[in-house]
Amino acid sequence: MSPLDRLKDLTRPTGEESLLDVAYPTPRLQVTVRHAVLAALTVVVLVAGVLALQSRSPEPVAVELPAVGTSEAPAADLVVSVVGAVTEPGLLTLAPGSRVHDALLATEPLPDADLLALNLAQKLTDGQQLVVPVVGESHPGDATGSGISLNSASASELTALPGIGPATAAAIVAHRESAGGFGAVEDLLQVKGIGPAKLEGLRDQVTL
Secondary structure (H helix, E strand, O other): OOHHHHHHHHHHHOOOOOOOOOOOOOHHHHHHHHHHHHHHHHHHHHHHHHHHHHOOOOOOOOOOOOOOOOOOOOOEEEEEEEEEEEEEEEEEOOOOOHHHHHHHHHOOOOEEHHHHHHHOOOEEEOOEEEEEOOOOOOOOOOOOOOOEEEOOOOHHHHOOOOOOOHHHHHHHHHHHHHOOOOOOHHHHHHOOOHHHHHHHHHHHOOEO
16 A cells, blocks of 8 residues: 555545534623613713714804093083172082073072073083172173273182182282283283183173
């Protein structure tokens, strides 16, 4: 018998061979369908949360800046003195921009008050004194018919001028006494408290 035939004879099955049982080890970790579904849902939620955070843009914050150059202090009320032919003489507190007419409404002129001697449209100034004369009574300006005399009017009479309060009226009298009188209306510029603008407002109200 040749070696090849001998090899075939040795490898020919006899029918007595038995299959080997192989015991595979039981896996330690078992993943159920429920666990897999929960894990998948968890991953989906986490991914959705990350995407939402990345896509969300911060909301703009409105910042109010203070206005520059627009704020103005409110005008102060006027305090004026009304004397003469009125029912209720004394100090009055009036709104800014008030006129002689407003002061007379508040003090109620007497029946014999000479309202024609007053400029009812004249604007009042803080600290001004308004003298309401009686009909037939001499009042500042009667001598010349053009205004109050800077060289003869008293301090009380000078307060009837627009923008002239008691302090400025006293300064006018003091300057008149020290300088020997006013030689021109422009000399008012030498009085403390009177500037070019106030002088223009007084020019038509005074005389020498």
